[in-house]
Amino acid sequence: MNKDKALISKLQNRDEAALSLLYDKYSAALYGVILRICKDEAKAQNLLQDTFMTIWEKAGDYDLNKGSFYTWAYRIARNKTLNFIRKNDKLIQVEDLSVYKDRTEDVNEAIDVLKLKGSISKLEMHHQRAIELVYFNGLTHREAREEMNVPLGTFKSYIKQAIKQLQKAYLTVAAFLLVLIEVLR
């Protein structure tokens, strides 16, 4: 975290090496999000580059007190990707998610790459799905609730539960690592 702080302050002073390091650290995580939203590799690559261009140009806007650097970068990536899709996909309407479904079908062959891995795959299916829709597909709570066809209250509790369980899973991993380090010492 402290290392990021120094890197970010260098970035804000227009240090290209800092941008390069931050790219190495976060690009794969962001690319995972962008590609899952737009489901087109060439476009996702352009959007990733565009995201980092904005990170470079707007670095001064990032405020440490309002959240982590990754969160800030994620929002830029998500917004850019959603705007791109909305602009290019004349058919898409906020209330109509059929286009989103069509898009999914186009990339059936890539589904293995996009399938969610790690701790989230251990969650209950509906929790997993709820997080996937809002975090990796860029849907709003309302869109995602409609997609899952559950009442808003239920959907909210899905998200809440999912986050809680993810937190627990990652804490367990962290604790396990700590124990491992302690044992190895």
Next chain:
Amino acid sequence: MKMDKTYILDNNLITRYVIGDLDSNERIQVEEAFVTHPELKDELNRIESSLEALAIDNAIDAPAKVKDDLLSAIKSKSEVKTIALPKSNALRPYLNIAASLAILLTASTVYLFTQLNATKDQLEVVETENVELNNDIDALHNSLEEASKWYALVNNPNVAKYILKGNDLMPEAKVISYVNDTDKSVVINTAYLPKLDDDHDYQMWADVEGVMIDMGVINTETEMLAMTYIDHAESLNITIEPAGGNDHPTVSKLITNIYL
């Protein structure tokens, strides 16, 4: 609508804040709540860490080309843009003045630089001279000290002075010996001793009851030389010996002797 803590938590507003799924009004209110409720800020940190870990779990490497393109795009954007000066004749006189000033400035700088270098050279010469003078003073000081030492040594009522004159083998040789029986010291002056070739040295001997005892090899490089004092010496003798000295005197090469 004023948001309280419960409302924020019940409606997943922090998660939606992290994801970017709030309108600007909601966002501002949540940000205000972080300031007034530090525990909400802690919750923000927890949600951010979980979602970041989730993203890292599901990261996909982009082709290296993306990074290369990004970095070259940034480089080309940051290149300095040159602005062409308007081709106005009105600027001409000012440019002429500026150019003249620049030439003057350059010339005076070159002149000053040359002067500076000359001064540096002079300073170096003076410094060298100074070092040489100091060395001379040191040398003089040392020889004065030595001379005073010898003077004190020979100008002493307990000192007997003997002049050893060369025999037929080397008539030009003369050695002055200062013998102090009280302090048990012998000092000789070798100034009048002819130089020998590299294979031979003078050696001094004391005769004690018919036995010649070594007093040391004479180093003719040194004018005043301290030799080994021998008790009850009856005579002083100098022979020519192979370089480095001999265990026993070569009597056939005795060049001078004196009875005390």
